[in-house]
Each structure stands twice: as structure tokens, then as C-alpha cells.
Amino acid sequence: MKKTLAVFQKEIKHFFYSPIAYIVIAAFTLIAGIFFYLYLSSFVEAAFMDMIRSQQFRSQPQRFNINLQLIRPYFWNLALISLFVLPLVTMRLYAEEKRSGTVELLYTTPLSVGNIVLGKFFAGIFFYFVMLIPTFIFMGILFIYGDPEWGPVLSGYLGLFLLGSAFISGGLFISSLTENQIIAAIGGFGLSLLLWVIGWAANYSGPGLSAVLNYLSIINHFEDFAQGVIDTKHLFYYFIFCTFGVYLTFKSVESIKWRS
Amino acid sequence: MIEVRELTRYYGEKRAIHNVSFEVQKGEILGLLGPNAAGKTTTMKILTCYMPPTSGGAKVAGFDIWDQPMEIKTLTGYLPENPPLYSDLNVWEYLDFVAKIKGVPAPKRKEAISVAIEKAALGDVQKQVVGSLSKGFKQRVGLGQALLNDPQILILDEPTVGLDPRQIIEIRELIKKLGGDHTIILSTHILPEVEMTCGRVVIINEGEVVAEDTPGNLTRRLKGSERTVLEIGGDAKVASEVIKGFSEVQKLDHRKIDKSDHVRFTLETSTDIRHDLAKAIITKGLNLYELRTESYSLEEIFLHLTTKEEVA
Numbered sequence: 001m002k003k004t005l006a007v008f009q010k011e012i013k014h015f016f017y018s019p020i021a022y023i024v025i026a027a028f029t030l031i032a033g034i035f036f037y038l039y040l041s042s043f044v045e046a047a048f049m050d051m052i053r054s055q056q057f058r059s060q061p062q063r064f065n066i067n068l069q070l071i072r073p074y075f076w077n078l079a080l081i082s083l084f085v086l087p088l089v090t091m092r093l094y095a096e097e098k099r100s101g102t103v104e105l106l107y108t109t110p111l112s113v114g115n116i117v118l119g120k121f122f123a124g125i126f127f128y129f130v131m132l133i134p135t136f137i138f139m140g141i142l143f144i145y146g147d148p149e150w151g152p153v154l155s156g157y158l159g160l161f162l163l164g165s166a167f168i169s170g171g172l173f174i175s176s177l178t179e180n181q182i183i184a185a186i187g188g189f190g191l192s193l194l195l196w197v198i199g200w201a202a203n204y205s206g207p208g209l210s211a212v213l214n215y216l217s218i219i220n221h222f223e224d225f226a227q228g229v230i231d232t233k234h235l236f237y238y239f240i241f242c243t244f245g246v247y248l249t250f251k252s253v254e255s256i257k258w259r260s
Numbered sequence: 261m262i263e264v265r266e267l268t269r270y271y272g273e274k275r276a277i278h279n280v281s282f283e284v285q286k287g288e289i290l291g292l293l294g295p296n297a298a299g300k301t302t303t304m305k306i307l308t309c310y311m312p313p314t315s316g317g318a319k320v321a322g323f324d325i326w327d328q329p330m331e332i333k334t335l336t337g338y339l340p341e342n343p344p345l346y347s348d349l350n351v352w353e354y355l356d357f358v359a360k361i362k363g364v365p366a367p368k369r370k371e372a373i374s375v376a377i378e379k380a381a382l383g384d385v386q387k388q389v390v391g392s393l394s395k396g397f398k399q400r401v402g403l404g405q406a407l408l409n410d411p412q413i414l415i416l417d418e419p420t421v422g423l424d425p426r427q428i429i430e431i432r433e434l435i436k437k438l439g440g441d442h443t444i445i446l447s448t449h450i451l452p453e454v455e456m457t458c459g460r461v462v463i464i465n466e467g468e469v470v471a472e473d474t475p476g477n478l479t480r481r482l483k484g485s486e487r488t489v490l491e492i493g494g495d496a497k498v499a500s501e502v503i504k505g506f507s508e509v510q511k512l513d514h515r516k517i518d519k520s521d522h523v524r525f526t527l528e529t530s531t532d533i534r535h536d537l538a539k540a541i542i543t544k545g546l547n548l549y550e551l552r553t554e555s556y557s558l559e560e561i562f563l564h565l566t567t568k569e570e571v572a
């Protein structure tokens with residue numbers, strides 16, 4: 001446990017000592033900010049137009065639900081940005097140790113593979129959390145000027161967090177297979193994208209396969225969270241997903257260690 | 261303390277080491293000597309439980325590399341060929357991380373790191389980022405890492421590579437000082453290093469152990485390890501015939517010495533015939549300028565053992 005923490009802390013240092021971390025956070029915040037602005041302005045515009053219309057025709061103004069019409073699509077948006085950005089976070093996690101030869105230190109000191117893999121996995125999640133912090137401010141703006149419901153915001157973040165963790169577990173696995181960070185990033189992105197679009201393929205396949213593909217699709221399980229529903233079924237899915245990703249990393253480290 | 265039994269390791273089809281066996285006693289400094297690609301690093305990686313052998317086994321401090329790697333890793337400090345450094349951490353942070361993963365408890369950590377810094381002479385650079393250090397300092401950070409937590413067993417892969425001559429002497433002194441309390445295996449392809457620091461040497465070539473002894477014995481064991489050198493003035497042909505007249509002479513070389521009519525003969529003999537040789541040369545009216553014996557350096561023995569050429 002203490003050793004896992006040592007690996008975790010070391011990874012956090014690597015993140016924040018390198019300019020890439022700040023570039024990634026800045027890029028994520030910028031893109032998330034632009035989309036937030038676009039969503040917000042179109043929401044405000046729609047609400048404003050409706051108000052004018054209702055005055056003209058002396059009808060009841062429609063009720064605009066900020067949770068449904070702004071926050072929910074915005075969470076989807078954040079999920080999509082995460083898909084693109086997280087491979088940049090996971091790419092160096094293992095590949096860099098292999099390239100620089102520091103695996104020799106890790107494998108010849110009394111560290112278990114579990115200490116190494118879990119330390120890195122949680123460091124990735126921590127970094128993702130830090131990356132999401134600026135978006136709390138955007139949400140804060142909505143709470144200052146409107147009165148959205150709390151529940152869906154919290155469940156949305158939970159979903160985002162779980163989805164991100166799943167991406168990180170997959171990205172970590174890919175990173176453990178190579179010593180090239182670029183390959184690790186592309187591979188991590190490819191895997192995440194595949195798991196994302198697998199649900200679309202479900203539309204074109206037979207009923208049996210379609211159910212399987214729909215279940216596997218990483219994003220289908222996100223939907224309920226974005227809507228404000230926390231279903232244990234989905235919690236379970238992400239939990240299993242992360243466990244499996246970490247397990248594969250564990251196995252790949254062990255087997256590569258055995259062969260190299 | 262360390263028992264190596266018939267280690268064999270393949271990388272795919274390529275055989276890196278074959279049936280390597282040797283032992284190291286407690287407190288001994290063993291030199292693993294061999295040219296590049298001999299299999300020194302491979303042997304060390306197996307002993308530190310970085311990777312398993314294809315076949316064979318080893319015991320380190322009584323623990324088996326197959327069954328008890330964690331125990332071995334706890335007792336062993338390892339300096340890999342390329343020091344495993346994180347270039348973005350500073351020296352202290354790096355050693356702090358190493359102390360943590362070696363399981364040094366928090367209250368003792370500071371002390372342990374200070375001791376390692378002291379031994380590896382890193383005091384002046386401890387707040388410097390590892391990536392900005394010179395090659396010599398990086399090597400010493402790697403050494404500091406290996407020495408951290410004062411492990412009983414040290415495995416050092418070419419510890420003096422990349423250091424300047426003064427640092428090399430310092431590191432050798434340090435290694436010698438560590439022997440006694442510590443059991444040390446160090447690898448090198450530099451002969452004087454073994455002669456200076458090691459109590460015993462295992463010579464390895466193309467993956468196989470070709471000799472194992474003390475540096476002194478190794479020299480002695482190769483009989484004919486002495487040769488006679490003569491410097492003679494006068495007719496070289498006559499001199500050569502005189503020498504060849506002795507049946508004890510097994511091998512003879514001669515080389516003209518620049519800017520004189522002197523010739524240097526180097527010969528190997530089955531028994532000591534110096535006195536007869538001297539008499540014979542003088543009675544032939546030749547001038548004897550020098551007559552001495554010379555022992556083979558470890559360097560030549562090494563060359564002999566690794567190229568399979570006949571020395572004696």
C-alpha cells in the first residue's frame with residue numbers, strides 16, 4: 001500500500017514537472033470552455049426567443065430545463081473531449097519507464113507488479129480529476145445565474161469520472177505494451193474509440209450480437225449518468241472494465257518481464 | 261552467499277549465456293570479467309531477479325531466484341549498466357522514491373538517504389535535477405540508489421564506466437571499502453579494475469565461464485606465464501642461432517630495436533636457462549645488454565582465454 005502510494009506520488013511529480021501536463025490541461029479547459037460557451041449561448045438564445053414568442057402570442061412560455069437542455073449534452077461533450085485527451089495522459093505512464101530503462105529499478109526493488117500498476121492507474125485518475133476542475137467553474141456559473149438541479153450534475157461527474165477511469169485503464173494497458181509514447185497514445189486512442197463506436201455497430205448486427213455490442217460499448221453506460229440516474233448496473237460495468245484493464249496491464253507486465 | 265548453478269539464457273534464438281556457474285562467499289568481491297556481449301549483464305539481470313533464466317538456478321543469500329525473488333530484491337542493491345534515473349526529479353526526490361520502494365520506514369528515510377548521498381559523494385548536487393547532471397554524476401546517482409538502505413549484497417554492472425580517472429579511483433576505493441561487510445559482484449571489461457578491486461575473478465566469454473580464480477592465481481596457473489627477454493647487440497643471425505641451440509626454447513620472437521643494431525628476443529622456455537643463455541651469448545662474442553623475465557599481464561591471459569590462442 002505504501003509502495004503503491006510511492007509510485008502514485010512519483011507519477012504525479014512526472015505529470016506536473018512536465019510541460020505536457022499544462023498543455024493538456026490548458027487544451028482541455030479551452031475546448032471545454034468553448035463548447036460551454038456555445039451551449040450556453042444557444043440555450044440562452046432559445047430561451048430568449050421563446051420568451052419573445054410567448055409575449056407576442058400571449059401564450060404560456062415553454063419551460064426550459066437547463067439540466068436537460070444544457071448540462072446533459074455538455075456532459076456528452078466532455079466525454080468526447082476526454083476520449084481525445086486521455087491518451088495523452090496515459091501514453092507515458094508505462095512506455096517511458098520502458099524506454100528509459102527505469103523498469104530495471106522498478107523490477108529489481110521489492111515492488112510488486114500490483115504496486116506499480118495500481119500506482120500508475122490511480123495517478124492517471126488523479127490527473128484526470130485535476131483536469132476536470134476548471135469545468136466545475138463553468139458549472140458554478142450555471143448555479144449562480146440559474147437554478148439547475150444538483151443531482152444530475154453530480155451523477156454526470158460521477159459518470160464522467162468512471163468513463164475516464166475506464167479510458168485510463170485501457171490506455172495504461174496499451175502503454176505497457178510498447179516503449180514508444182506515440183504508439184501508446186495512438187493505440188490508446190484507437191482502443192477507446194473502438195469501444196465507443198462499438199455501440200453503433202450494434203445497429204447493423206443481429207439481435208444476439210447487438211445486445212453484446214451494446215453492452216460492451218463504453219459510452220452506452222454513460223447515458224444514464226448524464227441524465228441523472230445512477231444505476232448499479234452501470235457502476236458495475238465501469239468497475240469491471242477498470243479491473244479488467246488493470247488486470248491486463250498486470251498480465252502484460254508480468255509476461256513481458258518474463259520474456260525480455 | 262551467492263550460488264549460481266548452470267544458468268542458461270536465450271533471447272529468442274540467440275543464446276546469451278550457457279551453463280554459467282560460480283559461487284561468491286560472504287564479504288567477497290567477485291569480478292565478472294569479459295568483453296562486450298559476453299553475457300555479464302544478462303547474468304546480473306538474472307541474479308537481481310529482473311528476469312528469469314531459460315534454465316538453471318541460483319541462490320542469493322539462501323533465497324531461490326525462482327521462488328523467493330522478493331526476499332532477494334530486498335537484500336540486493338543493483339546498479340544496472342545504464343543507471344535507471346528519472347531525469348525530471350532532483351537527486352533527493354529520486355533517492356526518496358527509491359527509499360520508499362525499498363521499504364525504508366518513514367522515520368529512517370532521511371538518514372538512509374543522507375548516508376547514500378554521502379557514500380556516493382552527491383552532497384553538492386542533491387537539489388539538482390537528475391537530467392541536468394554530467395554522465396559521471398548520473399553514474400554516482402545510480403550508485404547511490406544501489407547503496408541506499410545498505411543492502412548486504414551489491415551487484416554493480418560496469419560501475420566505473422563514464423567516470424573520469426579521479427572518480428574511477430574514488431569509486432574503486434569505495435567498492436573496496438564496502439567489501440568485507442558486503443558481498444559484491446561487479447562486472448567490467450577493464451582488467452586493471454579486477455586486479456585492483458576484486459578478490460576473485462570469473463572470466464566469461466561468449467556466454468560461458470572460461471576461468472575462475474584469484475587474479476594472482478590466474479596469472480600463475482597459466483604455466484609458461486613467464487617469458488625471458490633478451491637484448492643483444494651484434495649479428496642478429498648468430499644470436500638467433502645461439503638461442504635456438506637450446507632445446508628448452510619453445511617459442512621465439514625477435515624484433516629489431518630502432519636506431520641501433522640491437523635486437524630484442526622474447527622467448528618461452530620449459531625451464532629457467534638464463535645463466536646458460538648468458539654464457540653462450542657472451543662466448544660467441546655478442547653483446548648482452550639486457551636479460552630479464554617478464555610475467556604475462558592479466559590482459560594477455562584474458563586475451564588468451566577469450567580468443568583461445570595458445571600462450572604457453
Ligand SMILES: Nc1ncnc2c1ncn2[C@@H]1O[C@H](COP(=O)(O)OP(=O)(O)O)[C@@H](O)[C@H]1O
Pocket residue numbers: 260271274275276277294295296297298299300301302303
Ligand atoms: N534484450 C536482448 N535481446 C536480444 N539479445 C540480447 C538482449 N540483451 C542482450 N542480448 C545479447 O546477449 C548477449 C550477451 O549480452 P550482455 O549480457 O548484455 O553482455 P555484456 O553485458 O557482457 O556486454 C549479447 O550477444 C547481446 O547481443
Ligand SMILES: [Mg+2]
Pocket residue numbers: 297300301302341417
Ligand atoms: Mg553489459
